[in-house]
Amino acid sequence: EAGVTQFPSHSVIEKGQTVTLRCDPISGHDNLYWYRRVMGKEIKFLLHFVKESKQDESGMPNNRFLAERTGGTYSTLKVQPAELEDSGVYFCASSQDYGTLYGYTFGSGTRLTVV
């Protein structure tokens, strides 16, 4: 079984530019989550999709962040325009069940650096 795939693995962009991160969950996993870890801080929840619907987007920092999951398969997270404080590692995770009864499977993350 293929795991959760994220790309790019690294991205360096200039302040004000746009970046799009992509996550391919494990096939058949309806639940998809985005998390972020900024330097020196804990991993923080951004949002949760159930299929193509946003179940919870309470962690999205501001309207510069836009997440989509067309067709309930892969998801994209766009940051536009990027700011310095957006730098960090963005993790995607997926699970088959609703909730975390059996835990998630995380992707390897995208390290975003905004300069």
Next chain:
Amino acid sequence: QKEVEQNSGPLSVPEGAIASLNCTYSDRVSQSFFWYRQYSGKSPELIMSIYSNGDKEDGRFTAQLNKASQYVSLLIRDSQPSDSATYLCAVDTGGTSYGKLTFGQGTILTVHP
């Protein structure tokens, strides 16, 4: 007060010893508790989950949960150098935020030969 707090570490133990990792949480309605292991530059990997008070053992790992004290711990017996990693405590409060995990800052564990 942080929602999930872990002992700050870093924690260093000799090979073969027991490593004890601790975590407290603030939300009394928390229902599910997880320990993830993260090697440097890698993704978090689930190693233990616990939902009921008491102990849960899986190989060299034992998770302990005390909901009255809002405390969860992870014991690693016969620690090996390959256990050296950052250990993350995560809590799911359930309810309307089903699936949303709140993480602690992590404890770096080093097992030296």
